[in-house]
Amino acid sequence: MQAWIDNFKSEFDTNFIQENRWQDLLKGLGNTLTITFFALLIGIVIGVIIAMVRSTYDKTQSNARPSLRRKLFGVANGLCKVYLTVLRGTPVVVQLLIFFFVIMASSRNGVLVASIAFGLNSGAYVAEIIRGGIMSIDNGQFEAGRSLGFNYLQTMQHIIIPQTVKNVLPSLMNEFIALLKETSVAGYVAVTDLTKAGNIIRGRTFSPFMPLIAVALVYLAMVMFFSWLEGILERRLRNSDH
Amino acid sequence: MTTDVLIRVEGLVKHFGGGIHALNGVDTEIHRGEVVVVIGPSGSGKSTFLRCLNLLEMPSAGRITFEGVDITDPRVNINLHRQKMGMVFQHFNLFPNMTVLKNMTIAPVTLRKKSKPAAEIMAKQLLERVGLSDRADAYPNQLSGGQKQRIAIVRALCMEPDVMLFDEPTSALDPEMVGEVLDVMKQLAREGMTMVVVTHEMGFAREVGDRVMFMDGGKIIEEGTPEKIFEHPENARLKEFLGKIL
Ligand SMILES: Nc1ncnc2c1ncn2[C@@H]1O[C@H](COP(=O)(O)OP(=O)(O)OP(=O)(O)O)[C@@H](O)[C@H]1O
Numbered sequence A: 001m002q003a004w005i006d007n008f009k010s011e012f013d014t015n016f017i018q019e020n021r022w023q024d025l026l027k028g029l030g031n032t033l034t035i036t037f038f039a040l041l042i043g044i045v046i047g048v049i050i051a052m053v054r055s056t057y058d059k060t061q062s063n064a065r066p067s068l069r070r071k072l073f074g075v076a077n078g079l080c081k082v083y084l085t086v087l088r089g090t091p092v093v094v095q096l097l098i099f100f101f102v103i104m105a106s107s108r109n110g111v112l113v114a115s116i117a118f119g120l121n122s123g124a125y126v127a128e129i130i131r132g133g134i135m136s137i138d139n140g141q142f143e144a145g146r147s148l149g150f151n152y153l154q155t156m157q158h159i160i161i162p163q164t165v166k167n168v169l170p171s172l173m174n175e176f177i178a179l180l181k182e183t184s185v186a187g188y189v190a191v192t193d194l195t196k197a198g199n200i201i202r203g204r205t206f207s208p209f210m211p212l213i214a215v216a217l218v219y220l221a222m223v224m225f226f227s228w229l230e231g232i233l234e235r236r237l238r239n240s241d242h
Numbered sequence B: 001m002t003t004d005v006l007i008r009v010e011g012l013v014k015h016f017g018g019g020i021h022a023l024n025g026v027d028t029e030i031h032r033g034e035v036v037v038v039i040g041p042s043g044s045g046k047s048t049f050l051r052c053l054n055l056l057e058m059p060s061a062g063r064i065t066f067e068g069v070d071i072t073d074p075r076v077n078i079n080l081h082r083q084k085m086g087m088v089f090q091h092f093n094l095f096p097n098m099t100v101l102k103n104m105t106i107a108p109v110t111l112r113k114k115s116k117p118a119a120e121i122m123a124k125q126l127l128e129r130v131g132l133s134d135r136a137d138a139y140p141n142q143l144s145g146g147q148k149q150r151i152a153i154v155r156a157l158c159m160e161p162d163v164m165l166f167d168e169p170t171s172a173l174d175p176e177m178v179g180e181v182l183d184v185m186k187q188l189a190r191e192g193m194t195m196v197v198v199t200h201e202m203g204f205a206r207e208v209g210d211r212v213m214f215m216d217g218g219k220i221i222e223e224g225t226p227e228k229i230f231e232h233p234e235n236a237r238l239k240e241f242l243g244k245i246l
C-alpha cells in the first residue's frame, strides 16, 4: 500500500507539478471553454435565424399569395435546408479540417476557426431543436394570436416563442453539453484544448494513465455540473407549468 | 336591425390543395347588429366560410368588404381589420402560459397601446359580466371547458370588435356546460353585437338568430329567418339535414 501511494505521488509530481504542467491543462481547459462559449453563441444566432425562416415558410405555406417575396422566401428556405443537410450529414471533424485548411486557411488562429466551425455545426442542430419547438405549439395558438390582430412576428414574439422557450430549453442544454464534449477534437487543427493538453503531457512523460484520466475527470465534472443545472432548470419550468 | 352592411361577401371561392373545393361561390351580406347562424352538414364549408371572413384562410377568389374596405386587397393591412373582428374557436385556444387577465389584456396593451391599468379595468368588468371575476389570476388549465370558452369570448371582446365570429363554440364542451356559454352569447346578441355563429345548437339559432344560413357543398343553399328555415324549409337537402338533427 505504501509503495502504491509513493508511486502515485511521484506520478502525480511528474505529470502535473514538474515544469508546471498543470498550467498547460488549465490553459487547455480555458481554450475548450472559450471555443464552447463562442460556438454556442454562434450556434444560437444561426439556429434561431434558420428556425424562423423554416417554420415561417412552413406555417404560411397554405395561406400565402403567390408573389416575388414568397419566391425569395422559398429560395431562403431551400438554402436553409441545404445548410442543415450538409452540416448534419458530414462529421464535425471533417468540417473543422475544411475550415482550418481550406475556407479560413489564411487564419492561424485555431481557437477562432474552431469556434466558428463548431458554431456553424451546432447551429444546424439548434435550428432543428427550435423549429421542432415552434412546430409543436398547437396551431390554434397561432390562429388565436392572428385573429386578435397580431401580425406574424408579433404572434411569434408574444405568443409562440415564450411557449417554445420552455419546451426547448432542456434540449438546448443537452446540445450545449454535447458541444462541450465535441470540442475535444479541436486538437486536429493545432488548438491546444483540454484534450490536446492532456495528450501532450502524456507524450512528454510517457505515462498515459494520469493525464488522460485527469482530462476525463475534468470533462465529467463539467458535464455533471451542467446536467445538474439543467435538472434544476427543468424542475423550475415544470413547477411553473401552465 | 339596421340595413347598414358590415361585411359584404362576393363570389367567395376557396380551394385547398388536392382538388378540395371548400367554397364554391358564396355571396352574402352581414348587417350591423345582425346575428347570422350558419348551419350545414360536416364538410359543407362552414368553418372555411367563417375563417375567410377574417382572412385566417386566404380566399382563392372573390371579395370580402369589411366596413367599406376590400380586405382581400393585398395592399390592405389585414392585421388592423382583424382587431375589429373577434373570433372564438371550438377549442378555445387560450394562451396556456398566461393568466386569464393576461390573456385578455395582451392584445389591447400590445396592439391598441392601451395602458395596462386601463386594459385590466376593462377586462375585470367583462369578467364580472360573465360571472368569472374570481378567476382573473387563474391559468387556463385551472378552468373548466365552459369557463375557458367564456374567457375566450371576453378575450375577443377586449379588443372592442365590431363583429364576433364563432366556430362551433360549444361543440367541445360537456353538455352541462353548453348553457353557460350560450347564455353569454345570447346576452351579447341582445346588446346588439354583430355575430356570425357556426353551430349545431338549433335552439340558439331559433332564439337569437336573425337569419339562418344553410350551407352544403361549399355554397349557401337556403337562407332566411329561423322561422322560415325551420318551419318552412324548401330545399330538399335542408329538409334532409333538419330531419337528421331535429
Ligand atoms: N386546411 C385545409 N386543408 C385541406 N382541406 C381542408 C382544410 N380545411 C378544410 N378543408 C376541407 O374543406 C372542406 C370544408 O371544410 P370545413 O371545415 O369548412 O367544413 P365544415 O362545414 O366546417 O365541417 P364541420 O362541421 O365538420 O366542421 C372539407 O372537405 C374539408 O376537408
Ligand SMILES: [Mg+2]
Pocket: B046, B047, B048, B168
Ligand atoms: Mg367546421
